[in-house]
Amino acid sequence: MAIHMFAAIDVGSYELDMKIYEVSRAKGIRTVDHIMHRIDLGSDTYTTGRIARRHVQEVVRVLRDFKRIMKTYRVEEYKAYGTSAIRETDNSSLILSQLEQETGIHIDVLSNSEQRFLDYKSVASRGEAFNKIIKDTCAIVDVGGGSMQISMFDEDRLVSTQNLRLGVLRMHAQLSRIDARSSQAQALIEELANSQLEVYQKLYLGQKKIHNLIIVDDYISSFMLQHGIEYISSEDFGKYVDGAQYASGSVYERQYGISTESFPLLYITGVMIKAIIKAFGAEMIWAPGVTLCDGIVYEYAEKKKILPPSHNFEDDIFACARNISKRYQGSLTRSRTIEKISLEIFDATKKVHGMGSRERLLLRIAATLHDCGKYISMMNLAECSYNIIMSTEIIGLSHIEREIVANVVRYNHEDFVYYEEQELASDLDRESYLTITRLTAILRLANGLDRSHKQKFSDIRISLKEDRMIINVKAGVDITLEKGMFDGRAEFFEEVFGIIPVIRQKTGV
């Protein structure tokens, strides 16, 4: 039986976390060790924008020890991610390179959406329990140090995900600045939370009720887990929170075994969740007790094809994109047409462009969002679309992937700027830029084939013949406009792929 040893490391805002896993086809994922080290990187970042030198040294010490532990278990592969504390630090690249130099451990920074997507995957890795709970209206409330992600499900499908600046450490820092008395704390937290929740409710919920909440966090989940509670009714949850209102940390420590330093953070999380319960009309709460590391290993097992996927996450990502398009009043029919044509071209030219399924997904998203900027300005469609995509989180996409999609949409509408011609410094490397180029060429061609926005082609078949790509279209109407627009776009396509696209019309019903 092939067993892979894998380590997942989470350099979090409040904790350095490493889990050692055994991953095998026969037995799935099994946690072998879980090592946690408390370190408050978040407070540094959120208050000063930098991570203190002593904290960096501490991280180095712990990572070196993690490395020793990995060696003990003969770990074959690891993945280390930094989250919001590292991401939001002004000198993050400097710190990461220093950490790698001193420990040999390479840390990638997760964008918020990537991080939340992994958290989501960790919840989904619970299989049946997850599938059961999302059958009813459901939201994952992922409480981090700096922010909170609310991901909404409807009929098994992720429909929206939104990030609110309601992190537990951020809230704690705010309360410390206000110097609130404990008797005022609950009201203040509720007030701060409600100011954001009300907007969220108006934009995304309306009158809809969300019956189930899935909580992903460091404190409530641990507390519930420690006391053998996985599911709790909203009413009982409220009682716990209210009971803690006048308790001091030491009382809680004695009664519930909570450390004095964790108590305020547990309480803040509790009050924020209570506010969400009220806003959403939630009835039941599930705390599966998963961590980011569980999501990391799940992704590893998926990518390595050690485990079959238990849930189609690409559908979730795409559903989110659709929802964004809907919010900006994009035409569903047109998006579908462009998506269809784009994918036909993509699949037919696979041998030529060599791109994989991930790029195919990005193309689908770009096709779906191709005209979202119209909501703001018909004139500045390209720029507005770019900006909307860049400021909207699409769960599951990395920052770079989002930038690829935004650029593909932008260059679908305006002149392409070559890598060498870029004026502003960009996060994009040459390879990513090449992806933009290729996807833009495809999207432009597809867009040209529905220039009139009238979905004139009843059937499109694409085939490659030597240096030509023959596009056989069936249309019962005049396609002069499409043919006219086609040439300019075909030129760019040819430049990119070295293939000349040719359009052939078959008339008939």
Add this chain to the structure above:
Amino acid sequence: MAPAISDKFRNPAYYMNRELSWLQFDLRCLSEARNRENPLFERLNFLSITASNLDEFFMVRVASLLDMLNADYKKKDIAGMTCQEQLTAILKETHRFVDLQYSTLNRSLLPALDQEGIVLIDSYKELSKSEKAFLSEFFETEVYPVVTPMAVDSSRPFPLIQNRSLNLGAMLSRKKDAGPGILNRDKNPKKGQKKGQPLEFATVQIPSVLPRVIRLPGKEESKARVILLETIIRENIESLFLNYDVVCVAPYRIMRSADMDIDEDEAEDLLKEIEKQLKKRRHGDAIRLEVASGIDKRLLQVLKDELELSDEEIFYIDGPLDLTFLSKVRKLEGFDHLSEHRYLPPQEVPELPDGCDIFEQIRKGDILLHHPYQTFRPVVDLVARAAADPDVLAIKQTLYRVSGNSPIVAALAKAADNGKQVTVLVELKARFDEENNIGWARMLEKAGCHVIYGLAHLKTHSKITLIVRREEDGIRRYVHLGTGNYNDTTARLYTDVGLLTCKEPYGEDATAVFNMLSGYSEPRTWNRLLLAPLWLKNRFLELIAREKEFALHGEEGRITAKMNSLCDQDIIAALYDAASAGVKIDLIIRGICCLKTGIPGVSENITVRSIVGNFLEHSRIFMFNNGGKPEIYAGSADWMPRNLDRRVEIVFPLEDEAVREKAKHILELELADTMQAHILQPDGTYEKVDRRGKDKINSQLIFGQEAAEAAKAARPKPQEMRIFIPMEHHEEEGAKEDAE
């Protein structure tokens, strides 16, 4: 959440002072020295144990009370006594106790030894000529070179008298015709010294490098004449102070406080801090002075003044000081018949026969080891096998007190040498073992082990070993959890249990324990192990409260628990609470017990017994009836505040049926013991079981016999062995073979 308990159960009148309870324990040991049913040498050993126990008691407990008194600490103890009241009561009881020790020695043991042909010589007057000649030679060649007489005068301060060292004090008078000599005349005579009578104080430490008990040469092997080293030096004292007349000489011994509280937060390096404390210990204040009962008043006054002791702190001893020498007497050759022989040596564990694959055996099911009836070897073997096993990835272990030349330490070093990740927590704070532990720690570090020096403010008392092994179907963790230390020497003397398991929940918890001990956060949940100071106390309180609930609902509430000491007020109050609700509680507590039995309406349902026998009862086993589905636990923790609140302790459940039955049997047999059990009386004293109409049951003896029978039954029968049996009738057999 800890269950609420009525304050009425916290009434100080319901509690026994822990120090007085401890003295009761030493009395129980002393009663075994007086017990004529015990072999003579074992009686000597018990008396020796009472002496070393009392030393430790003074150095630690009395010293601690004195510290509290000096710090003006006002809080009363569990029984409502102030520090001063406790000290007064302790000293009063101790004087009575010491008198009993020496009456036991003088009236019972020395005459009994005499009858057996062993004579302890107290004076050269009792020696023959040849014996005198032998001792003269012995003194000249062996003793004289290593003794250092030290004098006190105005230019020489009072020397540092080492804690627990045995000394001879003398008052000297300068010979008239002698020169200036080693001493100056003191112009300001001290108290007790008459003006114009120039007496000087001098002291000689009895060298610890020489044996204290010297057997005189004799022809008869069945007879032994022995003399103590201090007697030899006393008789030759004049030769140490050539220009002086020795006016008087007497042995004395002082006890200093040894309690040390290390402020670990302030200590930059814990190791150095402990070494510093050890050096300091020699300078601790004197808290007890023992002198020979006929000591010269002038000599006594010098000591009293110098050591600043009150009259109550001075003990006049009617016999040799420091009775620990008696344990050496029992090693005299030719008197083996006076030793205990009823107890069998540790037996092979049936589940772990010699040469077996220990990992495979553990995989078959949990194994409970019962020491010293069963051998400790499997525990050593486990580490040794792991050290050599290429599939073993890591070995982690806590070491509290280890023996000299510990095979476990050697195996750990070997494992590190073989490239395994070896993590060892060496608890430096194990009292009186610090120097020893620092030695191990350094040795293990040199061998490449990852050594952790305990946790700040918490003594790691838990006994746990984790072996991480990579097997065909993945990582498997083998865990040993014990009630006793990883010490192969004490494992032959202390009764303990140890669990060997490879069940996943235990393995996960064990991994988390070592992560925590390495400084990482505690895990989000625990599967099986109960850990102090985290949840252990609350869990015990919940388990006790659950029995109460059963009793209140008309079901049987029952608790049977065995431990070394019980003095945690919360636990005792919970036990009273449960007992008053009808829970039947049977406790087997070897040492301190602050709970009182027989209080009407409070503790009539509680019995307490203490087993003091050939082996030191040390295991902790707890059984809660749980409505007929008993939960049984074992572990390293007593029901004492230090164990529950200030130490890292592990208590573990016993789950496999065979293992549970074994633990239950241990408790049942000890409750049935009629030979070595002492029953706590309502007045706080202990009495032996009234044996009238009862069988003679010595649980320790029976456990040994049972272990031997089980080992014998597990041994392969001769026909199963690969043995070639020689034929006695060659021709007939040969003929038979031909016929076939």
